[in-house]
Every structure is written in C-alpha cells, then in structure tokens.
Amino acid sequence: MMSARPRASSEPPEMMPNLPRRLALGLPALLPAGRALAAWPERPIRLIAPFPPGSGTDILARIIAEPLSRVTGQPVVVENRPGANGVVGAQAAATAPADGTVLLMMGTSVGAINPHTVRRLPYDPARDFAPVGTIAEQPYILVAPPNAPGDLAAWLEAARGRDLTYGYGNAGSLIMGAMLARMAGLKVTGVPYRGSTDALNDLSAGRVDFSFADFGAGLEQGRNGRIRLLAQTLGNAFPLAPDLPLLASAVPGFDAGVWFSVVTPAATSPEIVRQMETALDRVVRDAAFGQRLVALGLAPMHMGSADFGRFLAQQIGAWGERVRMAGIEPQ
Structure with a gap:
C-alpha cells in the first residue's frame, strides 16, 4: 500500500485535521521565505552610483531610477558613494545585504579597468556581484x-x-x-x-x-x-x-568603448535576480527611455544576466591587455 504523502490542495483541514481551518489557511504566510518564490521588491531599492553627483554615471542612474520605480512599484533611491574611481561605491554594494534592496551602477571603469589599475582592489567584479543586465554604451x-x-x-x-x-x-x-x-x-x-x-x-x-x-x-x-x-x-x-x-x-581589430550596467550583491537569490533582469529589460527597451539615452550620447545596450556575465568576463580580460599596453602600473 502506498504511504500517505502531503499534497497541494485547497483543503487545509484534510492535510492537518487537528488544526482549526483559519490557522491552517494562514500557514503559508508563516513558512520560511525560502520555501516559496520571493516577492520582489518588498521594500525600497537603493541604486548606488559610485561617482559624484553630476557625473555621467550619476545622471544615468537618476534617469533610470524613475522608470525602474514605476516597473517595480517601489521607490528607487539613487545613493552617491564616490571615491577612488568608483572603488568606494562598488565595495559598499559588494558588502551590502543580498536581500534584493541594493543595485550598483557598474560601468567600464568599475567593472573592467579597476581590476588592473588598483592595487589590492577590495572587490572582485565577477565574484562579488550577480550580473543583472546592461543599459547603454558609447x-x-x-x-x-x-x-x-x-x-x-x-x-x-x-x-x-x-x-x-x-x-x-x-x-x-x-x-x-x-x-x-x-x-x-x-x-x-x-x-x-x-x-x-x-x-x-x-x-x-x-x-x-x-x-x-x-x-x-x-x-x-x-x-x-x-x-x-x-x-x-x-x-x-x-x-x-x-x-x-x-x-x-583602418586599424583592424580596434574595438573598445564605454558601457553601463546594473549588478547586485552576488549572494542575491537567483529568483530575485531574474525579476531584476526582467524589470531592467522593460526599462531599457522602452522608447521614451531610449530617447533620454540618445540625449546623453548613449545607445541602448540589451544584454540579460547570462549574456552580460559572459561579456563582463571578456571585458575584464580585454581591458587587462589594454592597461598593460598602456604601461599603467597598479597604484
């Protein structure tokens, strides 16, 4: 005879006959969060811009914050954490709680150049962040x-x-x-x-x-x-x-530019990262947002989490070779 197993049902009293129906119906809300798909976002989002107010990264962060807030239904607050060519803000994001409330504006400098120009860099752009997606390039x-x-x-x-x-x-x-x-x-x-x-x-x-x-x-x-x-x-x-x-x-193989992206702390759950990716993609593909990018001399850049992760790894290697070509020593 087959042993009885719990089954998904709309009849909680049959599953737990010794509990009052009202309490049984309320049990899903009491289960640990890891047992169900995460509802994201549940709280306001901090979007860390690792450069000062008025910088290109800051301007882009403020342009993306408003439509991202509309898409997610939560306030998206730009937090400037400038210093050391983006190192201060990137480190703050890398060590922030991985609860879906922190995003980082990662550009070429923070993601691909600093690993080769900053001695004892306190973050690893590939290891310490989960890629969400790209925004723009020029x-x-x-x-x-x-x-x-x-x-x-x-x-x-x-x-x-x-x-x-x-x-x-x-x-x-x-x-x-x-x-x-x-x-x-x-x-x-x-x-x-x-x-x-x-x-x-x-x-x-x-x-x-x-x-x-x-x-x-x-x-x-x-x-x-x-x-x-x-x-x-x-x-x-x-x-x-x-x-x-x-x-x-005229110079075959010359291919380099500036890109901007969004990442989140590495330990953020894959489900939340997927929801972040979907929200960001909706914003970047919006025609009105694209027009605002054009006004800044930027073109929309469409890469989801997986593609951006591969692109970031390629960029870290490519900029390493370029930095060595320029004779720049880590400082």
Missing part, C-alpha cells in the same frame, strides 16, 4: 586639430614616421592612445591633463596631435568646428553617428 572618438586631414586613412598616413603627442584627461583616453600606437605602428608621447576638457582645448589650439574624446563632448566640438572627428572606437557602426568611420576600418 564609443570614444579619435579627434585631431581642426586643420588635420579629414580622412582617417590620410591622417594615419601623415602620422606614420612622425613623433606625435596625444592629450588625455582620463584613464580611458590614455589607454586608447596606447592601443592606437601599438596597433597602428605610431610613435607617440602622452601628455596628461587634469580633465578631458583641458585636453580638447589644447587639441583645438594645435598643441597636441590627437586625443580620444568622450562621445558627447567630442561630437559637439566636432560639429562646432573646434576639432576634427576622425573615427569612433567600437567595432561596429554606432547608431547615434552612423556616418562616423570605424577606427577598425
């Missing part, structure tokens, strides 16, 4: 003084055999310059600036030979005639500037 733009040859191939031909200087105001621009020198066979000397604006000002005046500009700033100054736009750095056409040549068309 390239750098190779730029030259306004009187430079306007054709990429002609500029490279004129540049070979000369001693060139390139201005950089951040780590990304420094690394791009070193990549170009190695891959195109150019002889270059980097000139550091306090920021990208100063580097572009000197470029416009002809004090340096080239630079790599952030997409928005470079496009604006190029359209104003202050600098010459030569190429963009992604390996595929960028929808916001489809006519801008690919640097890879």
